[in-house]
Amino acid sequence: MAAAGWPGCAQGLKGVILDMCGVLYDSGEGDGVAIPGSVEAVQRLKQSDLQLRFCTNETQASRDRFVAKLRRLGFDISVKEVFSPAPAAVSVLKERGLRPHLLVYDGLLPEFEGVDQTDPNCVVIGDAAEKFSYENLNDAFRVLMALDKPVLFSLGQGRYYKETDGLKLDVGVYMKALEFACDVKAEVIGKPSPMFFRSVLSDMGIKPHEALMIGDDLVNDVGGAQSCGMKGVQVRTGKYRPSDESHASVRADGTVDHLSQAVDLILGHRGQ
Amino acid sequence: MAAAGWPGCAQGLKGVILDMCGVLYDSGEGDGVAIPGSVEAVQRLKQSDLQLRFCTNETQASRDRFVAKLRRLGFDISVKEVFSPAPAAVSVLKERGLRPHLLVYDGLLPEFEGVDQTDPNCVVIGDAAEKFSYENLNDAFRVLMALDKPVLFSLGQGRYYKETDGLKLDVGVYMKALEFACDVKAEVIGKPSPMFFRSVLSDMGIKPHEALMIGDDLVNDVGGAQSCGMKGVQVRTGKYRPSDESHASVRADGTVDHLSQAVDLILGHRGQ
Numbered sequence: 001m002a003a004a005g006w007p008g009c010a011q012g013l014k015g016v017i018l019d020m021c022g023v024l025y026d027s028g029e030g031d032g033v034a035i036p037g038s039v040e041a042v043q044r045l046k047q048s049d050l051q052l053r054f055c056t057n058e059t060q061a062s063r064d065r066f067v068a069k070l071r072r073l074g075f076d077i078s079v080k081e082v083f084s085p086a087p088a089a090v091s092v093l094k095e096r097g098l099r100p101h102l103l104v105y106d107g108l109l110p111e112f113e114g115v116d117q118t119d120p121n122c123v124v125i126g127d128a129a130e131k132f133s134y135e136n137l138n139d140a141f142r143v144l145m146a147l148d149k150p151v152l153f154s155l156g157q158g159r160y161y162k163e164t165d166g167l168k169l170d171v172g173v174y175m176k177a178l179e180f181a182c183d184v185k186a187e188v189i190g191k192p193s194p195m196f197f198r199s200v201l202s203d204m205g206i207k208p209h210e211a212l213m214i215g216d217d218l219v220n221d222v223g224g225a226q227s228c229g230m231k232g233v234q235v236r237t238g239k240y241r242p243s244d245e246s247h248a249s250v251r252a253d254g255t256v257d258h259l260s261q262a263v264d265l266i267l268g269h270r271g272q
Numbered sequence: 273m274a275a276a277g278w279p280g281c282a283q284g285l286k287g288v289i290l291d292m293c294g295v296l297y298d299s300g301e302g303d304g305v306a307i308p309g310s311v312e313a314v315q316r317l318k319q320s321d322l323q324l325r326f327c328t329n330e331t332q333a334s335r336d337r338f339v340a341k342l343r344r345l346g347f348d349i350s351v352k353e354v355f356s357p358a359p360a361a362v363s364v365l366k367e368r369g370l371r372p373h374l375l376v377y378d379g380l381l382p383e384f385e386g387v388d389q390t391d392p393n394c395v396v397i398g399d400a401a402e403k404f405s406y407e408n409l410n411d412a413f414r415v416l417m418a419l420d421k422p423v424l425f426s427l428g429q430g431r432y433y434k435e436t437d438g439l440k441l442d443v444g445v446y447m448k449a450l451e452f453a454c455d456v457k458a459e460v461i462g463k464p465s466p467m468f469f470r471s472v473l474s475d476m477g478i479k480p481h482e483a484l485m486i487g488d489d490l491v492n493d494v495g496g497a498q499s500c501g502m503k504g505v506q507v508r509t510g511k512y513r514p515s516d517e518s519h520a521s522v523r524a525d526g527t528v529d530h531l532s533q534a535v536d537l538i539l540g541h542r543g544q
Contacts, residue, residue: 128406129406130405130406130407131406132405132406132409133402133404133405133406134400134401134402134403134404134405134441135402137404137441138439138440138441141432141439141441141445142438142439145432145439159452159453159455160413160417160453166414167410167413167414167417168410169406169409169410169413169449169453172452173413173449173450173452173453174449176448176449176451176452177441177445177446177448177449178445179448180431180444180445180448181431181432181441181445183431
C-alpha cells in the first residue's frame with residue numbers, strides 16, 4: 001500500500017521514538033517473531049544522525065528481561081534506551097512519598113525493588129494477566145477503600161491485546177473495574193500520558209516538534225504523541241486495523257506499511 | 273431514631289415489596305442472622321390484607337436454596353413470592369431466542385437448566401465471586417468479541433457488598449470491565465431495572481402508586497422503585513449509611529430504624 005503523509009513528517013527531525021510490540025515484533029509463543037525488515041530498520045536509524053528511543057507499555061517483564069528478549073530476536077537495543085511505565089511509576093511514587101500495594105505480573109516485581117511497600121497508601125496495577133484473580137482484585141479494592149483519598153495508578157490503559165492464542169484482556173479493563181468499585185479516577189502512567197512522552201523527549205534533549213513517534217496503536221501511540229506536539233506515524237502491522245485510517249478523532253500524520261518503509265522515507269528525505 | 277415520612281407512605285396501599293439481605297437478615301458465616309423483629313414483621317404483613325412479595329438481587333444461589341436458607345432463619349416465605357434476576361433473565365433469553373454463555377456462581381446454574389447454551393450469542397454475568405478469574409472473564413470477553421453485535425446481560429449492577437470478613441466486589445464491577453473491553457453497554461436485569469419492578473407489580477395485579485418498596489439500598493431499592501412510580505422506604509439496617517439521608521439525587525419517601533418499625537407504621541395507619 002502507498003505511504004501517506006510524507007515528506008511532511010520527516011521535516012526538521014532530530015529524534016525518533018519507536019513503539020515496540022507490533023512495530024519491531026509480534027508477541028506469541030516464547031519470544032515472538034521479529035517483523036520482517038525491522039531489525040535492519042533499527043540499525044539504519046542508529047547509524048543516522050537521529051536520536052532513537054523505544055517506548056512501550058509492556059508491564060509483564062522488567063526492562064532487563066524484556067530487552068534480553070529483543071536482543072535474542074536480533075535487535076541492537078540497550079536498557080537505557082527503553083522507556084516503560086514501571087520505572088516511571090517508581091519515580092512518581094518516590095517523588096510523592098507513596099507506598100504501593102502492587103497488583104502486577106511477577107516478572108515486573110524487580111522494577112519495584114527498593115520501593116517501600118509496607119502499610120500501603122496507594123495501589124499500582126499493571127497487566128497482571130492470570131494474577132487478576134477475584135481475590136487479588138478484591139485485595140486491591142480493600143486497600144483503596146481503607147484510604148481517606150484512594151490513589152490508583154494504572155500502568156497503561158489498553159483494552160486488550162492479541163497473542164497467538166487469541167485476544168487477552170489488558171490492564172485498562174481492570175483499571176475501569178476498580179474506578180467503578182471505588183468511585184475514583186485512576187492516574188495512567190505510560191502511553192498515552194503526556195508526562196510519559198515528555199520524559200522521553202527530555203532524555204533526548206529535544207523539543208516535541210523535533211520528534212516523531214512510530215507505533216501500531218492509533219490512540220495510545222499516535223494520538224498520545226500528537227497531544228504532546230509530536231508527529232505521529234502509524235504502521236500497518238501489529239494491532240493496526242484498516243478502520244484506523246478513517247478514525248473519528250485521531251488522524252496519523254503519516255501511515256506506512258511497516259517500520260522499514262518509514263525509515264526509508266525518513267532517511268531518504270535526509271539524503272542518508 | 274425517629275421515623276420520617278409517615279403516614280404519607282402508607283396511604284392507599286395494596287401491596288408491599290421487601291428487599292431481603294439487609295432488611296430481613298444480615299449475610300455472613302453459614303446462613304447469616306435474622307435482623308431482630310423481622311421474622312415477626314413478615315408474619316404480621318402476611319396476616320394483613322396487603323399483598324406481599326420479596327425482591328432480591330441475590331445471584332449466588334438458586335431461589336430454591338435461597339428460600340430454604342430463609343426458612344431456616346425462621347421466615348415464612350415460599351419460592352413463588354420471591355423475585356430474583358436469574359428467572360427474569362431466563363424469560364428474556366427465551367423471548368429473544370438468545371443462547372447464553374454464563375459467568376455465574378455454580379449455585380445459580382440450576383436456574384438456567386432448560387436454556388440452550390450451545391453456540392452462545394450473548395453473555396450473562398452474575399455475582400460470580402471467586403469464579404471471576406482472569407481466564408473466565410477473558411472467555412466471556414472472547415465470546416462477546418466474536419459477535420457482530422455483542423449482547424451482555426448483568427444480573428444487578430452493585431459495586432460491592434459487605435460480608436463478615438470484609439467488603440467484596442459485586443457484579444457491577446465486572447460489568448463495567450466488560451463494557452470497557454468490548455465498547456458495549458450492558459443490559460441490567462434485577463434492581464434497579466424498571467422492567468424488574470414492573471414484573472413484581474404485575475404479579476400482584478396492582479398499580480405502582482398502590483405499592484411500597486422497603487430496602488436498605490438507597491439507589492437500587494428506593495430510587496429504582498420511585499422511578500417506577502412506587503413509594504420507596506429505606507431501613508437503617510444492612511448497608512444503610514447516615515449519609516444516605518442527605519443523598520444528592522435520591523430521597524426516600526420514608527426512613528425507619530428497621531423493618532419492624534415500618535410494619536408498625538403501615539399497619540397502625542390501617543388500624544390493623
